[in-house]
Amino acid sequence: MSDKQFATIAVRAGIESDSQHNAVVPPIYLTSTYSFPGLGELPQYDYSRSGNPTRNMLADALSELEGGAGGVVTSCGTAAINLLVSALLGPEDLIVAPHDCYGGTYRLFNTRANKGDFNVAFVDQSDPSALAAALAKKPKIVWVETPSNPLLRVLDVEALCQQAAQVGAQVAVDNTFLSPVLQQPIKLGADFVVHSTTKYINGHSDVVGGILIAKDPEQAENIAWWANCIGATGAPFDAYLTLRGLRTLVPRMRMHEENAAQVLAYLQTQALVGQIYHPALPDHPGHDIAVNQQQGFGSMLSFELAGSQRQLEVFVAALNCFSLAESLGGTESLIAHPASMTHRAMTDEAQAEAGIKPSLLRLSVGLEDPRDLIVDLEQAFKQAAEVGA
Numbered sequence: 001m002s003d004k005q006f007a008t009i010a011v012r013a014g015i016e017s018d019s020q021h022n023a024v025v026p027p028i029y030l031t032s033t034y035s036f037p038g039l040g041e042l043p044q045y046d047y048s049r050s051g052n053p054t055r056n057m058l059a060d061a062l063s064e065l066e067g068g069a070g071g072v073v074t075s076c077g078t079a080a081i082n083l084l085v086s087a088l089l090g091p092e093d094l095i096v097a098p099h100d101c102y103g104g105t106y107r108l109f110n111t112r113a114n115k116g117d118f119n120v121a122f123v124d125q126s127d128p129s130a131l132a133a134a135l136a137k138k139p140k141i142v143w144v145e146t147p148s149n150p151l152l153r154v155l156d157v158e159a160l161c162q163q164a165a166q167v168g169a170q171v172a173v174d175n176t177f178l179s180p181v182l183q184q185p186i187k188l189g190a191d192f193v194v195h196s197t198t199k200y201i202n203g204h205s206d207v208v209g210g211i212l213i214a215k216d217p218e219q220a221e222n223i224a225w226w227a228n229c230i231g232a233t234g235a236p237f238d239a240y241l242t243l244r245g246l247r248t249l250v251p252r253m254r255m256h257e258e259n260a261a262q263v264l265a266y267l268q269t270q271a272l273v274g275q276i277y278h279p280a281l282p283d284h285p286g287h288d289i290a291v292n293q294q295q296g297f298g299s300m301l302s303f304e305l306a307g308s309q310r311q312l313e314v315f316v317a318a319l320n321c322f323s324l325a326e327s328l329g330g331t332e333s334l335i336a337h338p339a340s341m342t343h344r345a346m347t348d349e350a351q352a353e354a355g356i357k358p359s360l361l362r363l364s365v366g367l368e369d370p371r372d373l374i375v376d377l378e379q380a381f382k383q384a385a386e387v388g389a
């Protein structure tokens with residue numbers, strides 16, 4: 001791992017690396033192919049599906065931030081997850097995943113398992129007996145999301161990695177919700193880290209991208225081989241934009257958190273707000289773990305609207321500073337209704353089992369002035385209250 005601090009790694013990745021014109025900011029390589037010096041002389045790069053200097057620069061920077069041996073930048077977060085299961089799992093193998101995992105991850109694992117590509121067991125990983133029963137089946141991979149989406153449940157990664165190691169399972173952590181600034185799973189014992197870089201890492205809601213990072217150099221080579229084989233790698237232009245976003249990741253994460261803390265404090269005073277889900281709350285499941293394993297609480301939070309479906313509709317429609325949209329981690333604030341949006345791929349039963357109620361709303365608190373965010377919430381609650389239950 002580098003001896004540099006996070007902000008320095010993020011800001012200086014690839015800076016002054018251009019040997020042709022001494023450009024301070026690294027150029028973008030939009031080429032699909034590269035010339036060979038001569039017959040039988042293989043250049044460092046030969047084809048951009050296999051390797052591209054701009055994409056590799058981003059992969060190296062993120063891998064360094066996560067403390068990994070290497071990573072593959074993919075076309076989206078889902079492609080990174082698919083790359084992991086393609087590289088590691090066969091028809092006899094089992095992956096254990098959380099019952100409340102990201103909707104697209106749930107769909108991917110479920111669909112591929114139904115095709116017979118591998119086996120999946122969805123369990124409540126915070127339930128020790130359910131987890132022990134799943135681990136007893138000797139999974140090859142344990143998939144972890146912490147904090148989880150959308151209920152922000154926090155799981156003890158270090159403890160889970162120790163338990164997984166006892167049955168020979170490798171642990172992969174989806175670190176999208178916190179970014180390496182607020183949590184480093186490899187340091188906690190994980191073997192793989194996945195990001196949807198679409199979210200905080202790019203941070204400007206203008207790129208869809210992902211990365212899979214391996215702790216072990218052999219696995220880093222293995223996933224790079226598979227990424228080329230199945231064609232999972234990302235576009236150079238996307239990598240360039242994501243590297244640009246990465247440069248401000250540290251200050252953005254700090255401001256995201258500050259704003260979320262103010263929104264959280266405001267929500268706690270509201271009559272129309274029921275249960276709030278955020279790791280900073282002392283009675284939140286896993287709060288104590290979050291204090292130890294995270295370097296901050298992040299800026300995702302969910303709450304149940306304590307009113308009718310009609311009031312929920314009025315509240316959401318009245319907001320001006322929170323756009324009704326899926327995704328998260330951009331500079332702009334978003335609101336989502338998990339039951340009908342991000343988690344609609346789950347059946348009603350699966351949603352109920354995961355604790356996702358129809359009254360649940362999820363906020364991605366952005367970088368607007370928090371005073372404006374609170375004024376906006378205030379007028380939307382007022383309109384919802386006026387409709388009456």
Ligand SMILES: *Cc1c(COP(=O)(O)O)cnc(C)c1O
Pocket residue numbers: 076077078079102104105145149174176177195196197198199208209210327
């Ligand atoms: C968005 C997201 C993904 C999927 O990433 P895409 O870039 O949309 O493919 C996976 N996990 C989490 C936690 C996410 O938020």
